[in-house]
Amino acid sequence: MDIVMRLFTGIRALRLWAIASLVGNILIVVSGAVVRLTDSGLGCPTWPRCTPDAYVPHAALGHRGVIEFGNRLVTFALAIVVIGTLVTAWRLKTNARAHRDLRVLAIILAVSIPIQAVIGGVTVLSGLNPFVVALHLLASLVLICVCVLFIYRVYDLPRVPAGRPGLIAVRATFVLMCVAVWLGTVVTGSGPHSGARGAARTGFDGVVVSHLHAMAVYGVIAGTLACIVLLRSRAAVLLLGVELIQGLIGFVQYFTGLPIALVVLHLLGASLAMASATDLLLSVRRSTMPARVDPTQIMLAQIMPAQVVQPNADHTRDDQNATPELHR
Numbered sequence: 001m002d003i004v005m006r007l008f009t010g011i012r013a014l015r016l017w018a019i020a021s022l023v024g025n026i027l028i029v030v031s032g033a034v035v036r037l038t039d040s041g042l043g044c045p046t047w048p049r050c051t052p053d054a055y056v057p058h059a060a061l062g063h064r065g066v067i068e069f070g071n072r073l074v075t076f077a078l079a080i081v082v083i084g085t086l087v088t089a090w091r092l093k094t095n096a097r098a099h100r101d102l103r104v105l106a107i108i109l110a111v112s113i114p115i116q117a118v119i120g121g122v123t124v125l126s127g128l129n130p131f132v133v134a135l136h137l138l139a140s141l142v143l144i145c146v147c148v149l150f151i152y153r154v155y156d157l158p159r160v161p162a163g164r165p166g167l168i169a170v171r172a173t174f175v176l177m178c179v180a181v182w183l184g185t186v187v188t189g190s191g192p193h194s195g196a197r198g199a200a201r202t203g204f205d206g207v208v209v210s211h212l213h214a215m216a217v218y219g220v221i222a223g224t225l226a227c228i229v230l231l232r233s234r235a236a237v238l239l240l241g242v243e244l245i246q247g248l249i250g251f252v253q254y255f256t257g258l259p260i261a262l263v264v265l266h267l268l269g270a271s272l273a274m275a276s277a278t279d280l281l282l283s284v285r286r287s288t289m290p291a292r293v294d295p296t297q298i299m300l301a302q303i304m305p306a307q308v309v310q311p312n313a314d315h316t317r318d319d320q321n322a323t324p325e326l327h328r
């Protein structure tokens with residue numbers, strides 16, 4: 001019983017739940033993609049049982065039954081993780097602002113599950129309308145960003161100060177990544193992987209939208225290079241690595257007729273790209289350099305270092321709100 005309680009108690013337990021939430025949300029993107037790409041949406045014909053007389057698929061349902069059942073297991077695991085996260089966040093002892101923020105993020109993650117279930121239902125009712133399918137994926141990618149924010153908060157990760165050009169480069173890179181990802185969903189909606197025979201397509205020219213998607217990706221890569229030059233940031237280098245691998249997968253799948261395995265890898269890459277772009281976005285903060293150094297402050301700092309408040313210091317970060325417990 002003690003071990004079970006420890007799973008839901010304290011900031012360390014919450015850190016594990018935060019990592020599990022990120023992994024779970026990435027897995028659900030990948031498993032959902034496998035279901036769509038293999039046309040396995042009806043692999044288990046009933047719910048919550050797989051067949052009217054069993055919870056697990058039998059051999060006659062073939063690989064589609066196994067894939068659909070696997071997707072149900074991932075959804076179930078994610079639901080458990082989300083509940084674990086919420087309970088642990090709620091049980092944090094203090095009511096400090098940092099802890100309240102963690103609770104709000106845990107609620108967002110918890111509420112996302114029924115919301116995604118509704119969007120999933122609308123997806124089916126719309127006959128797999130490509131824009132609704134895209135919304136379902138984009139919502140999952142937003143949740144991955146929320147998970148990264150949650151990890152930043154729960155680990156109280158440091159953010160490096162950046163000047164105006166660096167901040168602009170980071171924000172522009174994040175926005176361009178969102179545009180590239182959205183255009184990617186338009187490419188998918190215009191291509192052959194609809195998820196069911198006869199499902200509607202966007203009607204756009206697949207080649208044209210693929211070029212637009214790739215152009216947005218060039219923009220993201222240019223923005224990331226600017227971040228590396230301006231900030232020498234490790235988060236930007238990591239993002240560039242993810243982008244180059246993801247870009248390579250994109251080109252290979254484009255020129256080889258969209259094989260399913262590569263399309264799944266591309267979706268995993270899209271999840272990691274959004275996570276890394278969010279990491280870069282959160283890794284910086286406005287520079288704390290005071291615009292003007294007040295000599296009185298320098299003198300005071302030498303006499304009573306602890307009493308001095310920087311005149312133009314940036315207090316937007318949660319340093320002042322973080323409880324000592326949160327600091328590593």
Ligand code: HEM
Pocket residue numbers: 033134137180181182183184185186187188189191192193210211213214217220242243246247248249250251253254258263266267269270273274
């Ligand atoms: C940072 C790099 C990239 C990211 C984050 C990204 C992201 C995405 C996303 C989110 C999708 C939609 C997947 C879906 O709706 O199931 C997609 C689809 C696609 N992407 Fe990319 N992509 C990147 C680079 C590229 C590049 C360089 C190409 C080369 C042309 C490319 C080609 C494609 C194609 C052809 C599809 C449609 C796949 C299908 O029909 O299932 N991608 N991409």
